[in-house]
Amino acid sequence: MTTDSVSFNAVNQSTGQLPGTFITLEGVDGSGKSTQAAALSVALKNAGFSVLLSREPGGTPVAEQIRDILLDREIESMAWSTEVLLYLASRAEHVSTLLRPALERGEVVVCDRFLDSTLAYQAFGREGGGVRVIEAMDAIRRANDLATGGLGPELTFLLDLDPSEGLNRAVIAGRSPDRLEGEGTVFLDRVRDGFLALAEAEPDRIHVIPAGGTVTDISEEIARRALSYLQRK
Numbered sequence: 001m002t003t004d005s006v007s008f009n010a011v012n013q014s015t016g017q018l019p020g021t022f023i024t025l026e027g028v029d030g031s032g033k034s035t036q037a038a039a040l041s042v043a044l045k046n047a048g049f050s051v052l053l054s055r056e057p058g059g060t061p062v063a064e065q066i067r068d069i070l071l072d073r074e075i076e077s078m079a080w081s082t083e084v085l086l087y088l089a090s091r092a093e094h095v096s097t098l099l100r101p102a103l104e105r106g107e108v109v110v111c112d113r114f115l116d117s118t119l120a121y122q123a124f125g126r127e128g129g130g131v132r133v134i135e136a137m138d139a140i141r142r143a144n145d146l147a148t149g150g151l152g153p154e155l156t157f158l159l160d161l162d163p164s165e166g167l168n169r170a171v172i173a174g175r176s177p178d179r180l181e182g183e184g185t186v187f188l189d190r191v192r193d194g195f196l197a198l199a200e201a202e203p204d205r206i207h208v209i210p211a212g213g214t215v216t217d218i219s220e221e222i223a224r225r226a227l228s229y230l231q232r233k
């Protein structure tokens with residue numbers, strides 16, 4: 001491979017310096033992220049914004065192939081650092097080929113999961129693969145900077161739900177659990193607490209939205225907050 005076929009994310013270019021707006025939806029499995037990301041994207045389009053709707057892990061052909069490895073139930077275990085680096089490899093591809101160009105064009109990017117999920121699942125949920133949560137978070141953040149060049153969301157909606165309710169929704173929908181959902185509720189309880197700790201640390205960016213209500217009530221609340229943010233910008 002020649003060097004000019006390799007692209008990387010320039011460091012120190014946060015979303016604040018780009019014309020677009022980067023919004024993420026986060027939460028445990030089944031909390032309604034995909035449902036609400038789609039609804040938010042429609043609401044913002046109806047309000048006249050150009051919107052790119054995407055998801056992680058995935059969003060591009062290379063990243064979707066990495067997603068298949070990460071969610072494969074046939075894979076019984078993988079090293080903690082392998083799992084982290086696969087998520088971040090998927091993110092590097094996603095940011096450089098899809099998200100950053102859309103933000104440079106001035107679009108609103110609505111993304112289903114991003115760094116907060118990596119921190120909640122791989123640091124809090126996995127308890128850092130044997131290292132302390134705080135050290136795992138630090139390692140993940142540093143590697144994430146390499147993957148993203150420092151690009152991250154300005155506004156995040158954390159759909160907060162009891163993980164057992166989220167798993168029930170998947171059962172009702174007749175869907176079998178993926179590799180991480182198969183970890184069970186003790187793992188997912190730690191993930192939920194991790195998300196809430198992240199929200200407490202960054203209350204301006206992360207809006208906690210109770211996710212037990214109706215789809216319509218939640219989507220109206222999210223659209224109201226997102227439009228208010230965009231109007232204030």
Ligand SMILES: Nc1ncnc2c1ncn2[C@@H]1O[C@H](COP(=O)(O)OP(=O)(O)OP(=O)(O)O)[C@@H](O)[C@H]1O
Pocket residue numbers: 027028029030031032033034035036169170173211212213214215218
């Ligand atoms: N507010 C809600 N009340 C009841 N059911 C809901 C609600 N929101 C979403 N659902 C249903 O719950 C299931 C999970 O929703 P969705 O796929 O949006 O969650 P998710 O957070 O994206 O899950 P995953 O993490 O597994 O991708 C779907 O069948 C969806 O139709």
Ligand SMILES: [Mg+2]
Pocket residue numbers: 033034035112
């Ligand atoms: Mg989803």
